[in-house]
Amino acid sequence: MTGRPAGVGQLLEVTDLRVTYGGVVAVDDVSLHVAEGEVVGLIGPNGAGKSSFIDGLTGYLPRRGGHVEFEGRSLDGLATYAVARRGLVRTFQSVELFDDLTVEENLLVAAERPRLVTMLRDLVLPSRPEGVDDVAWARMLCELDDVAHRYPQELSHGQRKLVGVARALAQRPRLVLMDEPAAGLDTEESLAFGRRLRSLPGHGVSVLLVDHDMGLVLSVCDRIVVIDFGKVIASGTPEEIRADEAVIAAYLGGVDARH
Numbered sequence: 198m199t200g201r202p203a204g205v206g207q208l209l210e211v212t213d214l215r216v217t218y219g220g221v222v223a224v225d226d227v228s229l230h231v232a233e234g235e236v237v238g239l240i241g242p243n244g245a246g247k248s249s250f251i252d253g254l255t256g257y258l259p260r261r262g263g264h265v266e267f268e269g270r271s272l273d274g275l276a277t278y279a280v281a282r283r284g285l286v287r288t289f290q291s292v293e294l295f296d297d298l299t300v301e302e303n304l305l306v307a308a309e310r311p312r313l314v315t316m317l318r319d320l321v322l323p324s325r326p327e328g329v330d331d332v333a334w335a336r337m338l339c340e341l342d343d344v345a346h347r348y349p350q351e352l353s354h355g356q357r358k359l360v361g362v363a364r365a366l367a368q369r370p371r372l373v374l375m376d377e378p379a380a381g382l383d384t385e386e387s388l389a390f391g392r393r394l395r396s397l398p399g400h401g402v403s404v405l406l407v408d409h410d411m412g413l414v415l416s417v418c419d420r421i422v423v424i425d426f427g428k429v430i431a432s433g434t435p436e437e438i439r440a441d442e443a444v445i446a447a448y449l450g451g452v453d454a455r456h
């Protein structure tokens with residue numbers, strides 16, 4: 198159901214991932230891959246298992262089955278911080294920023310370990326130009342330079358969401374898993390966010406995007422995987438997903454059954 202034969206060379210390869218809560222099977226043997234440079238969407242109606250999938254994938258919840266490989270190496274049994282260190286970093290639905298720290302300081306905290314590496318690297322390679330550290334890079338990508346010295350309470354909801362994304366980027370991920378990054382953004386903010394997101398592969402960052410904003414997902418993703426009741430029901434290009442009858446039925450069914 199992943200839309201391509203199993204093989205090597207994927208950045209992320211998830212095989213038959215299973216996540217349960219007691220007797221509830223939230224993720225029922227879901228397989229999915231992300232290749233280098235791809236923006237892949239993971240969508241599904243409310244309660245389909247999207248967040249549980251990300252939690253199981255990144256080690257926030259125990260996996261009851263399946264395997265996760267990243268850059269050809271197994272992530273099975275790794276703690277969340279070790280997964281992030283490998284370059285697989287996630288954002289959360291609710292952005293928990295440090296209110297008494299500025300935007301810049303929030304990013305510095307996120308990038309603490311990489312910055313230590315940066316300092317050591319700078320000692321060895323003093324010619325490295327100033328200002329291209331990980332925090333500045335994340336700020337630049339999320340266009341947060343103008344608010345770098347503001348506090349989170351002074352920002353709009355959309356800007357706070359962007360700081361959450363920048364915090365993930367400041368860790369220099371190879372792949373960022375975004376859990377509903379556009380929730381609460383207005384149309385204009387969502388469009389701007391989509392443009393920034395689309396630029397990430399050009400900076401060496403691939404993306405797995407979970408979001409309810411279908412306009413955003415359909416416009417920025419190379420491929421989309423759709424789950425419902427914990428199972429993959431479709432995968433393909435945005436055009437294929439738009440026309441897929443199982444997807445249409447799941448979302449139309451969702452209007453009656455889930456809201």
Ligand SMILES: Nc1ncnc2c1ncn2[C@@H]1O[C@H](COP(=O)(O)OP(=O)(O)OP(=O)(O)O)[C@@H](O)[C@H]1O
Binds near residue numbers: 218248
């Ligand atoms: N802590 C929990 N305890 C028990 N069941 C849970 C728990 N969290 C989620 N579930 C159940 O697992 C299933 C998948 O939920 P999940 O939150 O992963 O779906 P989702 O697709 O992310 O939904 P949404 O789009 O609403 O965020 C649902 O049936 C949900 O009720």
